[in-house]
Amino acid sequence: MTDIHKVAIIGSGPAGLTAAIYASRAKLTPVCIEGGDITSKTDLPGGQLMLTTDVENFPGFPDGIMGPDLMDKFKSQAARFGTIFVPGRVIKADLSKRPFVLEVDRQMEGTKETIRCESLIVATGASARYLGIPSEQQLLGKGVTTCATCDGAFFRDKHVVVVGAGDSAMEEAGFLTRFAHTVTIVHRREELRASKIMIERARANEKIKWKLNRVVKEIHGGERFLDAVTLVGTGPDEGLEERLEIGPAGGLFIAIGHSPNAALFEGQLDLHDNGYLKTEGSTSRSSLEGVFAADDIHDHHYRQAITASGAGCKAAIDCEKWLESEGL
Numbered sequence: 001m002t003d004i005h006k007v008a009i010i011g012s013g014p015a016g017l018t019a020a021i022y023a024s025r026a027k028l029t030p031v032c033i034e035g036g037d038i039t040s041k042t043d044l045p046g047g048q049l050m051l052t053t054d055v056e057n058f059p060g061f062p063d064g065i066m067g068p069d070l071m072d073k074f075k076s077q078a079a080r081f082g083t084i085f086v087p088g089r090v091i092k093a094d095l096s097k098r099p100f101v102l103e104v105d106r107q108m109e110g111t112k113e114t115i116r117c118e119s120l121i122v123a124t125g126a127s128a129r130y131l132g133i134p135s136e137q138q139l140l141g142k143g144v145t146t147c148a149t150c151d152g153a154f155f156r157d158k159h160v161v162v163v164g165a166g167d168s169a170m171e172e173a174g175f176l177t178r179f180a181h182t183v184t185i186v187h188r189r190e191e192l193r194a195s196k197i198m199i200e201r202a203r204a205n206e207k208i209k210w211k212l213n214r215v216v217k218e219i220h221g222g223e224r225f226l227d228a229v230t231l232v233g234t235g236p237d238e239g240l241e242e243r244l245e246i247g248p249a250g251g252l253f254i255a256i257g258h259s260p261n262a263a264l265f266e267g268q269l270d271l272h273d274n275g276y277l278k279t280e281g282s283t284s285r286s287s288l289e290g291v292f293a294a295d296d297i298h299d300h301h302y303r304q305a306i307t308a309s310g311a312g313c314k315a316a317i318d319c320e321k322w323l324e325s326e327g328l
Helices: 014-025 045-052 067-080 134-138 149-156 167-176 196-204 304-323
Strands: 004-012 031-033 084-086 089-094 099-106 111-122 126-128 159-163 182-188 210-213 214-221 224-233 242-255 259-262 291-293
Touching: 004 014, 004 099, 004 304, 014 031, 014 045, 014 067, 014 224, 014 242, 014 304, 067 084, 099 224, 134 214, 149 167, 149 242, 149 304, 167 182, 167 196, 182 214, 214 242, 224 304, 291 304
Parallel strands: 004 031, 004 111, 031 084, 111 291, 159 182, 159 242, 182 210
Antiparallel strands: 089 099, 099 111, 126 259, 214 224, 224 242
């Protein structure tokens, strides 16, 4: 593409596609690069909901909806109003002058192209950190998940495992006790990284059990849920191997953190110490005029589809007003 677009959107999750809907309805004819940031292995077209089965907490779907089906509806709505979709990933972004220049790798076609834009909405999200074993990727959305708030209700009266040792892991474990009859926390060391008060709350919860000095070696599952987890001992328990039965219909929640997909913008946009994009106050404006942030790229707290959509709406409105102020 040789045209200079009024607005480009990087990422096609709930935030990116909501921004596309608003921007296209404002007659800005946005171009949406679907794959986002090439540095992330899990930054998929459609976002993290492409790895989710039933979504029951998105308004408007009282009977729930499959994650990929929901994102297909988002995309169809954006396309209806004129969004231009570009399959591929951004491999380089030059924000040193306007128009901004994005280099896109169309991996499926084996070609590259350059996109120029007057404004940019960054909706590349944040990727959950994984354990690094093949079975977790095979079983994502089939008992393996990274979001207790999203998926906890599917494990009512079941046994679930939480892997992690920080505040987020303790918080997720506590939340899951509202549904599961047993929550087992697995961590590779005896010491936990969480704050003292969070550890005390977890220790006091009768539903929470502990498997410390352990790592997950293998995950065993069926079509939608898990049967068991194989654990291997570390430290003083090195060499020990055990099979933890959590079936039928058990789950594994990975809570070892998230990494913002912001590598493209290092040195070009202001980032927090944890790597998330800085925005001005309650707006979506980044540190650079004409660049706006939406979704988990700047929100490391909520990480929900509905809040991402709201952030996409804000970014599109802020972007539209900025373009108007610039006479564009």
